Amino acid sequence: xxxxxxxxxxxxxxxxxxxxxxxxxxxxxxxxxxxxxxxxxxxxxxxxxxxxxxxxxxxxxxxxxxxxxxxxxxxxxxxxxxxxxxxxxxxxxxxxxxxxxxxxxxxxxxxxxxxxxxxxxxxxxxxxxxxxxxxxxxxxxxxxxxxxxxxxxxxxxxxxxxxxxxxxxxxxxxxxxxxxxxxxxxxxxxxxxxxxxxxxxxxxxxxxxxxxxxxxxxxxxxxxxxxxxxxxxxxxxxxxxxxxxxxxxxxxxxxxxxxxxxxxxxxxxxxxxxxxxxxxxxxxxxxxxxxxxxxxxxxxxxxxxxxxxxxxxxxxxxxxxxxxxxxxxxxxxxxxxxxxxxxxxxxxxxxxxxxxxxxxxxxxxxxxxxxxxxxxxxxxxxx
Numbered sequence: 062x063x064x065x066x067x068x069x070x071x072x073x074x075x076x077x078x079x080x081x082x083x084x085x086x087x088x089x090x091x092x093x094x095x096x097x098x099x100x101x102x103x104x105x106x107x108x109x110x111x112x113x114x115x116x117x118x119x120x121x122x123x124x125x126x127x128x129x130x131x132x133x134x135x136x137x138x139x140x141x142x143x144x145x146x147x148x149x150x151x152x153x154x155x156x157x158x159x160x161x162x163x164x165x166x167x168x169x170x171x172x173x174x175x176x177x178x179x180x181x182x183x184x185x186x187x188x189x190x191x192x193x194x195x196x197x198x199x200x201x202x203x204x205x206x207x208x209x210x211x212x213x214x215x216x217x218x219x220x221x222x223x224x225x226x227x228x229x230x231x232x233x234x235x236x237x238x239x240x241x242x243x244x245x246x247x248x249x250x251x252x253x254x255x256x257x258x259x260x261x262x263x264x265x266x267x268x269x270x271x272x273x274x275x276x277x278x279x280x281x282x283x284x285x286x287x288x289x290x291x292x293x294x295x296x297x298x299x300x301x302x303x304x305x306x307x308x309x310x311x312x313x314x315x316x317x318x319x320x321x322x323x324x325x326x327x328x329x330x331x332x333x334x335x336x337x338x339x340x341x342x343x344x345x346x347x348x349x350x351x352x353x354x355x356x357x358x359x360x361x362x363x364x365x366x367x368x369x370x371x372x373x374x375x376x377x378x379x380x381x382x383x384x385x386x387x388x389x390x391x392x393x394x395x396x397x398x399x400x401x402x403x404x405x406x407x408x409x410x411x412x413x414x415x416x417x418x419x420x421x422x423x424x425x426x427x428x429x430x431x432x433x434x435x436x437x438x439x440x441x442x443x444x
Contacts (some may be wrong), residue, residue, distance in 0.1 A: 063211070065095060065195050068188060072099070072162070075184040076132065080152040081161040083138075083175055086188040087292045087318075088237055089229060091211050092164045093136055099162065100134045110137040122147045130158040138163040139241065145178035152182050166237065166291070189292060190214065190318060192354050198433050205347050206331045208320015219330050226324040230254075233293075243287060249274075253284045257294060257314055258325035262342035264311045264365075265296070285314075292317060295350070300362035300375050304405055309365040315346040322346070345387045348414055348432055349374055352385065356440045370401035378444045384411040391415075395423045403427070412443070 072095070075082040084092050093109075100107045106129055108115040118125050122144055126133065138144060148161060163175070163183075175183050190209020193201050200214075207213045207222045210229065216222035234247040234254075256270055265285065267278040274281070288294040295315045301308040316322040322343060328334050334343065352374070353361055360377040364370075374385035384402055386393075393415050403411055403426060413429040420430045435443060 063191060063195055063215075065091065065191075067194065068095065068186075069098070071186055075186060076160050076162065079160075079182065079184045080157060081148065081163065081179055081183040083163045083165060083183055083185045084188060085165050085185060085292075088166045088233065089210050089212060090188060090190050090292075092188060094211070096134045096136060096162060096164055100132055105129065106131060106133045108133075108135045110135065110140040116141075119144070123150070126151055126159070131160070132162060133159050134162045134164065136164040137166065139165045142174045145174040149178045149182065152179070166241070187292070189354070190320075193351055193433070193436055194355050201433065202331060205319055205344070206323065206328075206334055208318040208323070210318060210320060213320050222320070223324065223329050226320050230321065230324060238287075238291075241291070245284070245287070249276075250284065250287075253281070254288065254293070255325050257285075257288065258316055258322055259339075260314050261316050261322055261339060262345050263314060264309060265314050266311070293321070295346075297349070297361065297363050297374075300364045300406075304366075306370075306405070307367040309367065313363050315349065317350055319343060319347040319350075341389050344389045344416070345373060348387045349385075351432070351436060352414075355436050356443055358444070364402060364406060366401075366405075370398045370405070372399075372402040372406065375406065376444055381409045381444070382406055383444050384408040385414060386411065387414045389416060391417060393429055395427055399427065 072082060072084065084096070086092055102109070108119060110116060119141065126147065135144065151157060151159065152161070175185070191204060191211065191214055192209065193204060196204055196214065204214060207216070208226065210226070213222045213225050216225055230251070234251055238245060238247070238250065252274060253270070256273060260266070267281045271278045271281045285294065285296070289296050293316065295317050296312040297315060298312050299309050301310055316325070323334060326337065326339055328337055334340060337343075352358070358376055362375045362377070364372040364375050372384050373387045376383040376385065384406065386399055393413050399411060399413070402408060408426060411427040412435065413423065413427060414432050414435055415429055417431050420428060420434060422428050
């Protein structure tokens with residue numbers, strides 16, 4: 062069992078401050094396991110909406126939920142959108158005896174319903190698979206290759222992890238997506254997902270993808286938004302401001318789980334990965350995902366100009382601007398592109414993340430730092 066200490070603390074703090082908390086993330090990322098540490102599954106306070114018994118108990122939701130006290134968990138809540146108005150009434154009772162933890166598989170309908178019915182009453186926490194912070198630095202390479210989904214990461218062999226990820230892709234397309242009320246042919250969406258894997262770390266190009274798949278650009282955009290809303294894809298938005306340079310305004314595309322990326326690219330093992338053309342892009346995306354989740358970053362962008370200058374990650378923290386450049390090399394140095402980012406964006410600090418062992422300074426503002434050391438810093442030190 063992996064102790065997800067910080068996530069548990071975040072849920073606890075949110076529940077103390079709010080009558081309802083929504084824990085959202087993809088299927089199989091560990092939400093249910095975490096909830097079962099808080100409420101015993103056999104308790105009357107636990108509802109799993111994939112369980113017919115729980116569904117029958119909620120035939121009369123006001124009656125079933127109205128007498129409960131303490132923490133009430135409702136898993137896969139997006140299956141019963143009609144519960145949100147009921148929850149609003151229960152939450153608004155004077156001295157309400159219950160608090161609610163709602164688990165959802167990143168359904169857009171769930172977010173819409175919660176914002177309409179529970180506005181001002183609910184805090185949303187997004188989660189995904191394991192991070193380096195949770196599994197420890199010794200297993201970082203396994204996390205990178207296999208990804209953070211618990212059953213893939215904890216599998217007894219690379220082959221079993223590979224098989225699990227393949228099954229996940231198929232089940233996700235054939236069962237999970239339709240259960241969200243979305244009607245897209247699974248083979249078509251799988252081809253799109255595989256194309257995105259090859260675009261990992263690159264700019265979004267709807268026309269090129271549309272031409273490759275024989276579909277319209279609006280359809281490509283709708284598929285991209287769908288995969289983003291279910292936490293399979295991260296669209297890193299561009300930062301642009303009034304500069305005397307033409308700046309890129311298309312998002313950068315990353316698959317959020319490195320294990321699923323490798324599966325879609327046909328990469329089974331670390332040896333396969335180290336000789337694959339997407340090695341650098343895979344490491345870049347994985348590092349960015351680890352940084353954003355570890356430091357709980359809200360405002361993150363990338364920056365690029367049509368003249369060739371680029372910054373992998375721009376973090377805005379109040380008035381501070383923190384730049385991050387990710388390089389998979391032994392001794393990275395300051396490049397003209399980084400100098401341009403420092404000057405044009407007026408960065409307060411630029412971190413150059415690399416897989417080495419020694420921290421060293423490149424100038425007054427720029428520091429090369431090993432990934433593990435960066436992740437062990439406190440947020441206020443890094444940002």
